[in-house]
Amino acid sequence: MQFNKLWRMLRLGVKSLLLHKLRSSLTMLGVVFGVGAVVAMLAVGEGASRKALDEIKALGSNNIMLTSKQNADNQAAAGSRSMVKFYGLKYDDEKRIRGTFSTVEHTVPTKDLRKNAFFGERSAELRIVGTTPQWFELVVRDVVAGRVLLERDMFTASNVCVLTESGARKLLAATSVIGEPLQVGSDVYEVIGIVRNEPGGTSGARTPDSEVDAYIPINVAKERYSDLMIRRASGSFQAEQVELHRILVSVKNIDDVEDTAAGLNRMMTLFHPEGDYELFVPLAVLRAARAQANIWKWTLFSIAAISLLVGGIGIMNIMLASVTERTREIGIRRAIGAKKNQIITQFLVETVVLSASGGFIGTIVGPAIAQVITFMSGIDTIVPLYSIVLAVGISMSIGIVFGLYPAVRAANLDPIDALRHD
Amino acid sequence: MTDRVPPTTEAGAPDLPDTHGTPAAPPGQGHATGADSTAAETDRGGALIELTDLRKIYQMGDQQVHALAGVNLELGRGEFWAIMGASGSGKSTMLNVLGCLDRPTSGRYRLEGQDVAELDDDALSEFRLRHLGFIFQSFNLIPQLTVRENIELPLFYLGWEADRSAAHAAKIAERVGLGDRIEHRPNELSGGQQQRVAVARSLANDPPVLLADEPTGNLDTATSGQIMALLKELNQQGKTIIMVTHERDIAAHAQHHMHMRDGIVDRIVRDA
Numbered sequence: 001m002q003f004n005k006l007w008r009m010l011r012l013g014v015k016s017l018l019l020h021k022l023r024s025s026l027t028m029l030g031v032v033f034g035v036g037a038v039v040a041m042l043a044v045g046e047g048a049s050r051k052a053l054d055e056i057k058a059l060g061s062n063n064i065m066l067t068s069k070q071n072a073d074n075q076a077a078a079g080s081r082s083m084v085k086f087y088g089l090k091y092d093d094e095k096r097i098r099g100t101f102s103t104v105e106h107t108v109p110t111k112d113l114r115k116n117a118f119f120g121e122r123s124a125e126l127r128i129v130g131t132t133p134q135w136f137e138l139v140v141r142d143v144v145a146g147r148v149l150l151e152r153d154m155f156t157a158s159n160v161c162v163l164t165e166s167g168a169r170k171l172l173a174a175t176s177v178i179g180e181p182l183q184v185g186s187d188v189y190e191v192i193g194i195v196r197n198e199p200g201g202t203s204g205a206r207t208p209d210s211e212v213d214a215y216i217p218i219n220v221a222k223e224r225y226s227d228l229m230i231r232r233a234s235g236s237f238q239a240e241q242v243e244l245h246r247i248l249v250s251v252k253n254i255d256d257v258e259d260t261a262a263g264l265n266r267m268m269t270l271f272h273p274e275g276d277y278e279l280f281v282p283l284a285v286l287r288a289a290r291a292q293a294n295i296w297k298w299t300l301f302s303i304a305a306i307s308l309l310v311g312g313i314g315i316m317n318i319m320l321a322s323v324t325e326r327t328r329e330i331g332i333r334r335a336i337g338a339k340k341n342q343i344i345t346q347f348l349v350e351t352v353v354l355s356a357s358g359g360f361i362g363t364i365v366g367p368a369i370a371q372v373i374t375f376m377s378g379i380d381t382i383v384p385l386y387s388i389v390l391a392v393g394i395s396m397s398i399g400i401v402f403g404l405y406p407a408v409r410a411a412n413l414d415p416i417d418a419l420r421h422d
Numbered sequence: 423m424t425d426r427v428p429p430t431t432e433a434g435a436p437d438l439p440d441t442h443g444t445p446a447a448p449p450g451q452g453h454a455t456g457a458d459s460t461a462a463e464t465d466r467g468g469a470l471i472e473l474t475d476l477r478k479i480y481q482m483g484d485q486q487v488h489a490l491a492g493v494n495l496e497l498g499r500g501e502f503w504a505i506m507g508a509s510g511s512g513k514s515t516m517l518n519v520l521g522c523l524d525r526p527t528s529g530r531y532r533l534e535g536q537d538v539a540e541l542d543d544d545a546l547s548e549f550r551l552r553h554l555g556f557i558f559q560s561f562n563l564i565p566q567l568t569v570r571e572n573i574e575l576p577l578f579y580l581g582w583e584a585d586r587s588a589a590h591a592a593k594i595a596e597r598v599g600l601g602d603r604i605e606h607r608p609n610e611l612s613g614g615q616q617q618r619v620a621v622a623r624s625l626a627n628d629p630p631v632l633l634a635d636e637p638t639g640n641l642d643t644a645t646s647g648q649i650m651a652l653l654k655e656l657n658q659q660g661k662t663i664i665m666v667t668h669e670r671d672i673a674a675h676a677q678h679h680m681h682m683r684d685g686i687v688d689r690i691v692r693d694a
C-alpha cells in the first residue's frame with residue numbers, strides 16, 4: 001500500500017518534470033555539470049599525484065643513492081685532452097659508511113662497465129653493472145626467469161650474469177636462455193636469470209636500474225676489468241678511472257632516512273672535498289612531490305568547488321525563477337484540498353528525481369570527461385570514489401534544497417495568499 | 423449533517439436526488455438576519471453556514487482595513503445565493519473565508535455544524551476537499567495539466583485509483599459539455615470552456631457547497647449565460663451555491679441576493 005503510494009508519487013513527479021521540460025533540463029544540466037566538473041577535476045588531480053608518487057616509490061623510499069660525478073673543477077683542470085681523470089667513490093667510502101652509521105642496513109657498491117657482448121648470433125654493447133646480491137634487496141623488481149645474484153656467486157667469484165629485460169631485448173634472449181653462455185670481451189658468463197627493470201622516471205630522478213642491461217658479481221668485475229675506462233670521441237680519447245660508480249645505501253627505519261642522509265653528506269664532504277659525488281634521497285623528493293601533488297590537488301579542488309557553486313547558483317536561479325508559477329500551482333492544489341505534507345512530498349519527489357538523475361548522469365559524464373582529458377593530453381586520470389560521493393552529495397543537496405525551499409514556503413502560506421501570489 | 427429533518431421547508435430548489443449522502447431533503451432554512459438567529463441555534467446548526475460577528479481586518483501599515491466588519495448570517499442547504507456590492511465592499515473576502523481559504527480575524531464561522539476555527543491546517547484541507555468546490559474568476563487551472571488531469575485533481579487527493587478517477591473525470595467533462603476536449607490543455611480552450619473545466623473540477627469530488635467568485639467576470643454575455651445555466655442546473659440537483667457578482671443580470675439567476683457595503687451585509691433579498 002505504502003509502496004503503491006510512493007510509486008504513484010514517483011510517476012506523478014516524473015510526469016510533472018516532463019511537463020516543465022525546460023526548467024527540468026536546465027536544473028538537471030546544472031547538476032550534471034556540477035558533478036561532471038568536480039569528478040573530472042579531481043580525477044586529473046588524483047591521477048597526476050598518484051603518478052608522481054608511484055615513480056618516486058620505484059626509487060625506493062628507504063634508500064639513499066651516492067653517485068660518482070666528474071665535477072666542474074676537475075673537468076676544467078684536465079686541460080690536456082688525453083689526460084686520465086681520477087674521481088668518484090671508493091671502496092673505502094662504502095666500508096666507512098657501513099662502519100659509521102648504525103642506522104644503515106645495507107650498502108651496495110656498483111661498478112659500471114660498457115662491453116661488447118656476444119650471445120649466439122647476436123652481438124651488442126651492454127651496460128653491465130658489477131654489484132652485490134644486496135642490490136636486489138634494495139632495488140626490488142620482478143624476476144622474470146631464473147634467479148638473481150646470490151652470496152655464493154660472490155664467494156666463488158663465478159662468471160655468472162643476470163640480464164635485465166632491456167638487456168634481454170638487445171640480445172633477443174627469451175626466457176629459455178637460462179644456463180646459456182654470454183661472451184663478454186674474452187670472458188664467458190653463464191646467464192642465470194632475467195629481471196624486470198624500471199625505465200627511467202620523469203620526475204627529477206632516474207631509477208638506478210633504468211640504464212642497466214646485465215648484472216655480474218662486483219668482485220668478478222673488479223678482478224677482470226680495470227677501473228680505467230676509455231672513451232673514444234672523434235679522433236681523441238678520454239680516459240677516466242673510477243673505482244665505484246654508485247653506492248646504494250638502505251636505511252633500516254624510514255624515519256632515519258633524512259638524518260642518515262645528512263650525516264652521510266657531512267662525512268662525504270670531509271673525504272671528498274672536491275665534491276666528485278652526488279647524494280640523492282628519494283624520500284626527500286617524495287616528500288616534495290607529495291607536497292606538490294597536494295597543492296595541485298587543492299587547486300583543482302578549488303576550481304571544482306567553484307564550478308559546483310556556479311552550478312548550484314544556476315540551479316537556484318532556475319528554481320527561484322519558477323516560484324510564482326509554483327506558488328500559484330500550490331495555491332490551487334491547496335484550495336482544492338491538498339494538505340501541506342502532500343504538497344511538500346510532491347515537490348520533494350520531483351526534486352529528488354531530478355537531482356538524482358542529474359547526479360547519475362554526472363557520474364557517467366565526469367569519468368567520461370576524465371577519459372577525454374587522458375586521451376587528449378596523456379595525463380593519467382583516476383576517478384576516486386570519494387569524488388563521486390562528494391560531487392553527487394553536494395549537487396543533489398543544492399538541487400533538493402532550492403527545489404524544495406519555494407515549495408515549502410508556498411505550502412505554508414494560507415491558500416489564498418498562495419493563489420494571489422505574483 | 424445526517425438524519426435530520428429540517429425545521430422548515432421553504433421554497434427553494436426542487437426535490438432532486440442529493441449527490442452527497444444526506445437524505446434527499448428539501449433545502450434548509452436560510453435566516454439571514456443579524457441577531458434573531460434562534461431556531462437554528464438549538465438544532466446543531468440547522469443552517470449550512472452560520473456566521474457570527476465575523477470580521478476580517480487587514481493591517482496596511484498603520485491603517486486598518488475592515489474587509490469584513492461584523493457579519494451575521496445563516497445560509498441554508500441547497501440555496502443559490504448571489505453576493506453583490508460595490509468594488510472593495512468585501513465580497514471576495516467573504517467568499518474566501520466561507521471557502522476556508524482565508525481565516526477570519528475574529529468571529530465564529532460554522533459550516534455543516536463544524537466550527538472552522540477548531541480545525542487545524544490538515545483538517546481544514548480535508549474539509550475543503552470533502553465539502554467545498556471553488557470556481558474562480560481567473561479559472562485557476564494548472565496550465566501544464568490536461569483538462570482531464572485538472573478535473574482529476576480533487577480525486578487524486580481523495581486517493582482514488584487512477585483508472586476510476588480518469589473514468590469519472592471523463593464523465594464529468596461530458597456533463598459540462600467538454601467530452602471532446604478532455605486531452606487538451608487549458609490554453610487551447612476558450613475562456614468559457616476553461617471556466618467549464620473549473621466547474622467540472624469543482625464537481626469532481628461532489629462537494630455539497632460550490633463557491634464562485636465572479637465566475638463570469640472574464641466571459642462574454644453568451645458564454646456567461648451558459649455557465650449560469652450550468653450552475654443553475656447544479657443547484658437544482660441539490661448543490662448549495664454561493665456566487666459573487668456585481669452584474670445584476672448574472673445575479674438574477676440566483677435564488678437569493680445579499681448586498682454588501684463596507685464589509686457588512688447591508689440588505690438581503692430572498693427569492694428575488
Ligand SMILES: Nc1ncnc2c1ncn2[C@@H]1O[C@H](COP(=O)(O)OP(=O)(O)OP(=O)(O)O)[C@@H](O)[C@H]1O
Pocket residue numbers: 480481482487488489507508509510511512513514515516668
Ligand atoms: N490581502 C489584502 N491585504 C490588504 N487589504 C486587502 C487584501 N484583500 C482585500 N483587501 C481589502 O479589503 C477590502 C475588501 O476587498 P475584497 O477583495 O473583498 O473586495 P471585493 O468586494 O471583492 O471587490 P471587487 O468587486 O473589486 O472584487 C478592500 O478594501 C481591499 O482593499
Ligand SMILES: [Mg+2]
Pocket residue numbers: 513514515
Ligand atoms: Mg472580488
